[in-house]
Amino acid sequence: MNIHVLDKSIYTAVTEAIRSEATRLLTAGDVTVIVGYAAARRKGSAQPIVITSSADADKLIFTPACVNNLAVYLTKAKKEIPKGGKIGIVVKGCDLKALVGLMGESQLKREELYLIGVPCVGVLASTVQPATELTAETIASKCRECDAHLPSGCDLLPNVVLPPMPQLEGKYSAEIARLEALPPAERWAFWKEQFAKCIKCYACRQVCPFCFCEQCLCDRNKPQMVDTTPRPAGNTAWHIVRAMHLAGRCAGCAECERVCPMDIPLNLLNRKMAKELKELFDYEAGFEVNEKGPLSTYTEKDDQSFIK
Amino acid sequence: MNQTTQHGFEPKIIAFVCTWCTYAGADLAGTSRMQYPANVRVLKFPCTGRIDPVFILKAFQQGADGVLVSGCHPGDCHYIAGNFHARRRFAAFRKLLEFIGVDLSRLQFSWVSAAEGGKWVEVVTDLTEKVRAMGPMVEFKELALEEQWSGVIDTPELKEAYNAI
Numbered sequence: 001m002n003i004h005v006l007d008k009s010i011y012t013a014v015t016e017a018i019r020s021e022a023t024r025l026l027t028a029g030d031v032t033v034i035v036g037y038a039a040a041r042r043k044g045s046a047q048p049i050v051i052t053s054s055a056d057a058d059k060l061i062f063t064p065a066c067v068n069n070l071a072v073y074l075t076k077a078k079k080e081i082p083k084g085g086k087i088g089i090v091v092k093g094c095d096l097k098a099l100v101g102l103m104g105e106s107q108l109k110r111e112e113l114y115l116i117g118v119p120c121v122g123v124l125a126s127t128v129q130p131a132t133e134l135t136a137e138t139i140a141s142k143c144r145e146c147d148a149h150l151p152s153g154c155d156l157l158p159n160v161v162l163p164p165m166p167q168l169e170g171k172y173s174a175e176i177a178r179l180e181a182l183p184p185a186e187r188w189a190f191w192k193e194q195f196a197k198c199i200k201c202y203a204c205r206q207v208c209p210f211c212f213c214e215q216c217l218c219d220r221n222k223p224q225m226v227d228t229t230p231r232p233a234g235n236t237a238w239h240i241v242r243a244m245h246l247a248g249r250c251a252g253c254a255e256c257e258r259v260c261p262m263d264i265p266l267n268l269l270n271r272k273m274a275k276e277l278k279e280l281f282d283y284e285a286g287f288e289v290n291e292k293g294p295l296s297t298y299t300e301k302d303d304q305s306f307i308k
Numbered sequence: 309m310n311q312t313t314q315h316g317f318e319p320k321i322i323a324f325v326c327t328w329c330t331y332a333g334a335d336l337a338g339t340s341r342m343q344y345p346a347n348v349r350v351l352k353f354p355c356t357g358r359i360d361p362v363f364i365l366k367a368f369q370q371g372a373d374g375v376l377v378s379g380c381h382p383g384d385c386h387y388i389a390g391n392f393h394a395r396r397r398f399a400a401f402r403k404l405l406e407f408i409g410v411d412l413s414r415l416q417f418s419w420v421s422a423a424e425g426g427k428w429v430e431v432v433t434d435l436t437e438k439v440r441a442m443g444p445m446v447e448f449k450e451l452a453l454e455e456q457w458s459g460v461i462d463t464p465e466l467k468e469a470y471n472a473i
Contacts, residue, residue: 179407188409188447217362225362233451237365240408244361247400269407276403281396295400298392300382306402307395308418308431 004136007163008121014062017158018090018116025088026054031114032085035073037066044131048073062090065130067123067140069253071098071209075107088114092123093148097251097285098209104290105249107212117154119162122146126258136168142254142267144168152287172271179268192232195239197262200230204242204256204266210249217241243269248277248294251285319373319439321348321432324359325420326379328386332422337429344429345436348376355379357390361401364415368448374414374439376431381419391419413438414445 018036025031038049038059046065050073051057070089091099096117102108122143124132132138149162179187205211205218218226218238226241227234242256250270257267277283280303283294325331331352337344353359356379364375377398385391398417406412416435420428439445 184406184409184411186409187407191408192447192451225360225366232454233369233448236408236448236451237362237369240365240404241362243404244401247404269404272407273400273404276400280399280403295396296393298389298396300392302392302395303399304382304395306399306417308416308434 004166006121006134006136006139006165008064008134010119010121010160010163011062011064013160014118014158015060017156017160018060018062018118019057021116021156022051022057022060022088023054025114026052026057030086031088034060034088034090034116035070036060036088036090036116037062037068037070040130042130044129046130060090062118064122064124064134066090066092066118067126067258069095069098069207069209069255071095071102071253072207072255074099074113075102075209075212086112086114088116090116090118091151091154092118092120093146093151094142094251094253096151096154096287097148098253100287100289101249101251101285101293102209102212104293105210110289115151115154115156117151117157119150119158119160120146121149121163121165136166139168140254140258141171142252145170145172148287172268173275175265175268176272176275191239192236194264195235196232197264198230198235198239199262200228200235200238201261203259203261207255207259208246209251209253209255210246211242217245239264239266239269242266243273246270247273248281248283248296249285250274317440317444319347319436319444320371321345321374321376321436321439322367322372323348323350323376323378323432324353324356324363324367325350325376326356326358326386326391327352327354329380329384329422330378330418330420330428333420333424333428336422336425338425340425342425342429344432347436348432355385355387355390356394357385357387359394361397364401365448368410368414368445369452371449371452373442373445374416374435376416376418376435378418378420378428378431381421384421410447411442413442 022034033050033052035050037046039061040047044065046061046063048068048070049059103110122134122139124134124138125140128138226237254267257265260266277294281294334350359377367375379391382391402412418431420431
């Protein structure tokens with residue numbers, strides 16, 4: 001037996017709790033709709049589901065294959081979710097951070113949501129099959145550095161005890177440290193190669209809960225700030241703009257990296273910016289709603305050592 | 309004496325300035341007949357808070373060797389807090405560019421008030437000389453050139469196709 005297998009036994013109890021709560025909420029009419037996860041066709045896989053009837057509550061599950069950040073369905077696809085009444089949503093810790101960020105940006109109201117929190121030991125990486133055992137090798141990179149196994153401030157948090165989790169080496173922090181130690185020219189070469197792979201499918205944008213602009217800067221052509229063709233200059237500009245627009249907002253759900261068909265390490269840029277904003281302005285994405293993000297506020301004593 | 313003249317490298321500097329302070333400061337330098345390098349192209353904005361980081365990217369892509377962003381001193385913003393917001397934004401943007409591998413000495417931020425014609429001359433001269441010593445900025449230009457056809461036509465396949473016509 002592999003000693004690195006992670007204990008995910010609590011997910012059975014979590015699934016039960018989600019189902020009974022969904023039944024109760026939908027029967028009582030406390031919520032009109034619940035966004036959660038259901039089993040998908042491939043063995044062991046899961047997909048997002050929107051249910052409106054308590055008869056469908058048994059479809060809800062939580063497994064290590066429940067990788068999606070459902071927060072995205074409350075912004076862009078909100079139009080497809082029935083209006084009126086509260087929305088119930090199943091959230092992992094990382095997803096809750098995204099919801100909290102959206103509340104801070106006035107995209108969502110807390111009183112319109114019913115949060116069903118998930119005590120989470122981790123989900124699978126996008127590179128492995130959904131039926132794979134959750135181990136220290138197959139766990140998603142974001143979960144290795146997770147500090148939000150227990151979402152806080154939810155309306156329901158299943159009463160389970162988190163199993164002891166091994167301290168896993170952080171892949172993002174290691175990679176950021178490696179890149180930072182390189183000379184600038186080699187960093188440029190690294191990113192040039194990564195960005196050259198981009199096919200401008202904009203999956204990273206579509207899946208991001210924070211990319212909710214009605215019209216993206218990168219879709220505007222008067223003036224055209226970022227070339228739209230999947231060529232080197234436009235790709236580089238797009239990824240720099242994306243990282244910059246998410247700086248101080250990104251909740252670290254790593255959905256961008258998961259959906260990237262070309263395997264560009266997008267979350268690396270987001271994590272780097274998160275690290276810098278922590279150092280510069282002592283800001284971190286968390287469970288507290290902040291009306292102003294670090295880049296939409298200021299103090300008169302901000303560092304200006306780089307300004308002449 | 310058939311020596312061809314070598315044109316020296318003249319850096320192209322783009323300056324994004326705020327209209328209330330630095331633009332007036334540059335104007336003062338001009339009306340005071342102070343000399344500063346003609347390498348700088350001044351672009352006037354309402355406020356440093358209006359200067360989007362994507363403008364800087366665009367400048368580098370379109371051939372700038374150095375970029376200067378300059379506005380009012382903290383506390384002097386015509387719009388009260390535009391430069392405070394800009395200060396945070398550019399602090400973050402610098403870190404991002406550095407991580408991507410851009411040499412930050414090509415990107416200069418400064419506060420130049422309407423009375424500081426001398427400081428404007430100093431900032432522009434310093435940046436121009438620094439960039440001149442560093443040579444042209446090639447990274448973004450190379451990317452932009454790759455957007456276009458490489459110009460290579462003597463590939464075996466093309467020759468074969470040409471001969472077949």
